[in-house]
Amino acid sequence: MATRILRPVTTITATVTVDDPPTPAATAHPGGHTPPAPKRADAPAVQVRGLSRAFGARSVIDGLDLDIDAGTFVALLGRSGCGKSTLLRVLAGLDRDADGQVVVPRRRAVAFQEPRLLPWKRVWRNVSLGLTGPQPRERALAALDEVELGHRTTAWPLTLSGGEAQRAALARALVRDPDLLLLDEPTASLDALTRLRMQGLIASLWERHAPAVVLVTHDVDEALALADRALVMRDGRIHADLPVRVPRPRDPADPQMSALRVHLLDLLGVRQH
Numbered sequence: 091m092a093t094r095i096l097r098p099v100t101t102i103t104a105t106v107t108v109d110d111p112p113t114p115a116a117t118a119h120p121g122g123h124t125p126p127a128p129k130r131a132d133a134p135a136v137q138v139r140g141l142s143r144a145f146g147a148r149s150v151i152d153g154l155d156l157d158i159d160a161g162t163f164v165a166l167l168g169r170s171g172c173g174k175s176t177l178l179r180v181l182a183g184l185d186r187d188a189d190g191q192v193v194v195p196r197r198r199a200v201a202f203q204e205p206r207l208l209p210w211k212r213v214w215r216n217v218s219l220g221l222t223g224p225q226p227r228e229r230a231l232a233a234l235d236e237v238e239l240g241h242r243t244t245a246w247p248l249t250l251s252g253g254e255a256q257r258a259a260l261a262r263a264l265v266r267d268p269d270l271l272l273l274d275e276p277t278a279s280l281d282a283l284t285r286l287r288m289q290g291l292i293a294s295l296w297e298r299h300a301p302a303v304v305l306v307t308h309d310v311d312e313a314l315a316l317a318d319r320a321l322v323m324r325d326g327r328i329h330a331d332l333p334v335r336v337p338r339p340r341d342p343a344d345p346q347m348s349a350l351r352v353h354l355l356d357l358l359g360v361r362q363h
């Protein structure tokens with residue numbers, strides 16, 4: 091394949107070449123639904139080749155390959171410490187000490203388990219922080235509306251509930267109109283009901299805005315409710331890639347979902363009795 095640099099693409103490591111990413115429309119979608127149309131037809135897929143990352147002598151990512159089509163929702167699972175957040179940080183461009191080839195869309199946004207809001211800035215200012223382009227305030231307010239925080243735009247972050255703060259963090263990611271949305275356990279610290287609400291919100295935002303999503307989660311049910319593919323990381327690589335071919339909205343009681351759950355738990359090394 092001819093090597094060329096694609097404009098909307100960021101290549102994270104300095105020494106690598108950029109190949110043509112797969113055309114989104116050319117790849118059959120694994121889910122039983124029609125995926126949302128990517129916002130930009132030229133939005134590239136994520137391509138990772140031979141990615142390695144070590145901390146001192148300890149190798150955490152070791153020759154990892156990964157492709158994600160535009161608009162695809164991927165859940166990333168694996169045992170604690172297997173390198174999920176490290177991979178997410180590399181994809182986000184927050185860790186530049188990895189080796190290998192990484193191609194990601196230039197427009198990408200991250201939300202972490204802790205919302206990381208600046209306490210001295212009002213909610214809408216947290217969302218608009220660093221925004222370029224016209225009408226940052228209006229765009230921040232619209233994003234806050236979308237995450238159902240229209241009534242808390244001028245609040246101070248410390249007065250928000252955990253779920254509200256998480257939604258503010260999601261608005262901050264969303265307002266950047268990302269082609270790639272990276273979510274690191276965004277529901278892990280929420281109570282069960284708030285978590286379900288947040289999952290519903292993530293699903294509807296994905297359907298409306300159509301970014302590719304990488305969601306790091308320990309929650310098998312969350313992965314199966316939301317994702318087109320459930321990836322299991324082990325030994326520094328993608329050990330398993332499980333397509334979730336169940337139409338949305340998904341019923342956890344659907345026998346297909348139960349079978350996938352057993353399979354995924356098995357891949358994670360959790361035996362059920």
Ligand SMILES: Nc1ncnc2c1ncn2[C@@H]1O[C@H](COP(=O)(O)OP(=O)(O)OP(=O)(O)O)[C@@H](O)[C@H]1O
Nearest residue numbers: 145146150168169170171172173174175176177308
């Ligand atoms: N900056 C760092 N310096 C040294 N070691 C690190 C650093 N960041 C991560 N590690 C180590 O790399 C390994 C992978 O960490 P990472 O946070 O990616 O795991 P994870 O799969 O996301 O774990 P968890 O599910 O518990 O959040 C861990 O052993 C961690 O201690």
